[in-house]
């Protein structure tokens with residue numbers, strides 16, 4: 001029996017049909033990484049698998065492909081060119097497009113770094129991909145650099161900034177967390193997106209609805225924990241949840257995994273890799289409680 005009770009309003013991940021197959025649970029494409037930041041996109045990709053996506057492909061600069069591929073044998077890799085500074089160049093666009101055609105959902109940003117080529121590449125993909133997309137980390141920073149910062153997004157988008165990234169998105173470097181909360185709701189409403197303002201009680205909003213997340217602890221204050229959230233959110237999109245529901249459920253499960261992890265380890269000792277190991281327990285507790293509620 002599950003030891004948790006699910007908070008009201010938590011989205012339901014549908015039970016798996018007996019005759020389902022990997023295609024049923026979506027093809028996710030994750031784009032990120034640069035020399036020195038192979039870990040971030042690897043964490044995202046593994047979290048995407050652990051979160052239940054059917055097929056996961058990671059597109060990274062070829063200089064880091066072997067490192068990324070070795071992290072988990074269960075996802076596929078797609079080599080892209082690497083520029084002289086270790087980043088994806090703009091001309092990676094054509095090879096990305098080949099994979100984009102077959103993707104049900106996309107995540108972009110973890111570990112990308114920043115360059116002029118990346119600015120044009122990322123903004124082109126954000127504008128062009130018609131399916132749901134998670135934008136995180138440098139993906140957010142590159143979107144923030146656009147001059148026309150007020151237009152609504154043309155397709156379903158989940159943006160997952162921490163306070164520092166949100167300040168860059170709205171161009172207000174002094175914003176407090178309290179001010180950011182109000183501003184996040186306004187941002188999501190105006191830009192027609194889901195905004196996940198990450199922190200100790202992460203806020204998820206689409207401008208109309210708000211979810212203040214009850215799970216999670218300061219053990220999550222460790223490099224790579226946000227990258228895990230990116231992959232988990234993408235997994236929920238791959239399983240056909242709406243952008244708002246995907247973000248809420250991912251944030252809840254991510255925090256729950258951290259809460260379960262620190263029962264067995266410690267807050268200071270928690271790493272993003274450990275967190276991946278507890279995603280399964282979090283999903284187990286969640287699905288048991290979901291099934292008990294519907295019995």
Ligand SMILES: NC(=O)C1=CN([C@@H]2O[C@H](COP(=O)(O)OP(=O)(O)OC[C@H]3O[C@@H](n4cnc5c(N)ncnc54)[C@H](OP(=O)(O)O)[C@@H]3O)[C@@H](O)[C@H]2O)[C@@H](O)CC1
Pocket residue numbers: 036037038039040041109110111112113137138162163164165198199223224226227
């Ligand atoms: N293994 C890997 O490969 C990893 C690679 N990674 C990759 O690194 C890249 C850079 O991402 P990043 O988040 O580390 O740096 P950045 O965007 O400069 O943010 C830090 C700035 O924001 C501020 N800040 C304020 N409030 C904050 C808050 N609540 N939470 C966090 N920060 C907050 C903070 O202010 P401070 O409090 O430090 O003065 C500081 O000024 C990105 O591509 C990412 O994917 C990482 O994922 C780690 C694992």
Ligand SMILES: Nc1ncnc2c1ncn2[C@@H]1O[C@H](COP(=O)(O)OP(=O)(O)O)[C@@H](O)[C@H]1O
Pocket residue numbers: 137162198199200201202216217218219220221222223224225226227228229
């Ligand atoms: N004190 C805290 N309590 C609860 N959750 C936290 C705390 N500090 C950080 N987190 C969570 O950890 C994650 C950190 O994300 P981020 O800063 O993007 O990490 P990274 O880029 O290193 O992967 C977010 O999901 C955030 O909500």
Ligand SMILES: [Mg+2]
Pocket residue numbers: 136137226227
């Ligand atoms: Mg981050």
